[in-house]
Amino acid sequence: MKIAFVGKGGSGKTTLSSLFIRHLAASQVPVVAVDADINQHLGPALGLGEDEAAALPALGAHLPQIKEYLRGANPRIASAETMIKTTPPGPGSRLLRLTGDEDNPVYAACAHPVALDAGTVRLMVTGPFNESDLGVACYHSKVGAVELCLNHLVDGRDEYLVVDMTAGSDSFASGMFTRFDLTFLVAEPTRKGVAVYRQYRDYARDYGVELAVIGNKVQGADDLAFLRAEVGDDLLVTVGHSDWVRAMEKGRPPRFEQLEDVNRRALRAMHERADAAYERRDWQRYTQQMALFHRKNAESWGNSKTGADLAAQIDPGFVLDESLLGTVPTAAREESLSARPA
Ligand SMILES: Nc1ncnc2c1ncn2[C@@H]1O[C@H](COP(=O)(O)OP(=O)(O)OP(=O)(O)O)[C@@H](O)[C@H]1O
Ligand SMILES: [Mg+2]
Numbered sequence: 001m002k003i004a005f006v007g008k009g010g011s012g013k014t015t016l017s018s019l020f021i022r023h024l025a026a027s028q029v030p031v032v033a034v035d036a037d038i039n040q041h042l043g044p045a046l047g048l049g050e051d052e053a054a055a056l057p058a059l060g061a062h063l064p065q066i067k068e069y070l071r072g073a074n075p076r077i078a079s080a081e082t083m084i085k086t087t088p089p090g091p092g093s094r095l096l097r098l099t100g101d102e103d104n105p106v107y108a109a110c111a112h113p114v115a116l117d118a119g120t121v122r123l124m125v126t127g128p129f130n131e132s133d134l135g136v137a138c139y140h141s142k143v144g145a146v147e148l149c150l151n152h153l154v155d156g157r158d159e160y161l162v163v164d165m166t167a168g169s170d171s172f173a174s175g176m177f178t179r180f181d182l183t184f185l186v187a188e189p190t191r192k193g194v195a196v197y198r199q200y201r202d203y204a205r206d207y208g209v210e211l212a213v214i215g216n217k218v219q220g221a222d223d224l225a226f227l228r229a230e231v232g233d234d235l236l237v238t239v240g241h242s243d244w245v246r247a248m249e250k251g252r253p254p255r256f257e258q259l260e261d262v263n264r265r266a267l268r269a270m271h272e273r274a275d276a277a278y279e280r281r282d283w284q285r286y287t288q289q290m291a292l293f294h295r296k297n298a299e300s301w302g303n304s305k306t307g308a309d310l311a312a313q314i315d316p317g318f319v320l321d322e323s324l325l326g327t328v329p330t331a332a333r334e335e336s337l338s339a340r341p342a
Contacts, residue, residue, distance in 0.1 A: 007186035012216035018045035023267040026118035058127025060142030085144025086294040090315035098159040175293030182277035189223035212236040237266040283321035
């Protein structure tokens with residue numbers, strides 16, 4: 001299943017996504033972690049050194065190969081150049097999975113194994129943004145690589161993709177914010193923190209996006225009462241100041257089982273909430289929203305940029321779901337097919 005962490009800058013998105021990833025790894029379930037935030041900090045939060053994190057292969061830098069791979073033999077997509085971030089899969093496209101697909105070229109190029117105390121997760125990063133990226137095509141294309149992968153991903157229960165995102169307007173311009181079974185909105189008990197929540201909630205409501213608020217840096221009854229009043233039933237759990245997190249920030253991470261009990265309970269509640277959200281997944285709606293955002297992007301810039309009618313890339317009869325896994329070629333299947341004697 002797919003889970004996003006969003007929230008105001010500095011609210012604790014990276015901290016809480018990294019704790020959730022560690023919790024999932026400790027629960028022995030497969031995890032792919034994706035850093036799609038402007039500030040690329042997920043690697044260090046998972047214990048990588050700054051140099052190691054900076055050297056991670058970036059999705060943004062591999063966009064042409066990713067497009068070429070995912071396009072596969074889809075006759076509606078004439079070339080990788082006409083593939084934009086919202087181009088949906090169709091018959092002939094290659095799909096991604098979270099498990100059993102580790103050797104495909106997208107993961108081989110961009111998924112980096114990170115060993116945690118309790119297991120190994122795979123980390124993918126969009127790549128660092130710099131000043132000149134912001135607000136221009138380069139920035140969109142970096143996050144766009146994640147959107148493209150999400151739209152070609154067929155994931156199941158008990159396997160997790162966790163994305164550390166920004167709450168910025170970019171995720172609303174594209175369809176990114178509709179791509180998750182559950183979105184955790186991290187909010188500090190401040191006016192700015194809940195303002196971001198309200199903005200997100202309003203978009204989320206229009207598209208049936210499931211949202212749960214994690215109160216962070218909550219100290220005492222007054223903070224809790226403020227969040228309850230502002231967020232109501234969307235408030236799932238709160239997290240206080242964590243000495244474990246502070247020790248990690250100092251470069252001395254204790255073993256994960258030493259995380260404070262109250263925070264471990266919060267992580268378990270988040271895990272249960274995510275599993276419950278998965279049960280409500282609707283592939284049909286998921287595929288329709290892909291088409292909707294693709295049409296929007298095609299009309300507003302894609303058609304003129306590529307010189308093609310991008311809406312024609314949508315196969316109206318296609319629904320992304322698990323039943324496709326046997327029929328759409330993955331790298332492994334293709335190899336076994338081509339290895340077969342004629
Ligand atoms: N519960 C917590 N206990 C202790 N420190 C925390 C906690 N939550 C966040 N922090 C600290 O607050 C700072 C900001 O957190 P973090 O980097 O996770 O926020 P962010 O939302 O990802 O920020 P950005 O928008 O810059 O990506 C970090 O130094 C982090 O260690
Ligand atoms: Mg962050």
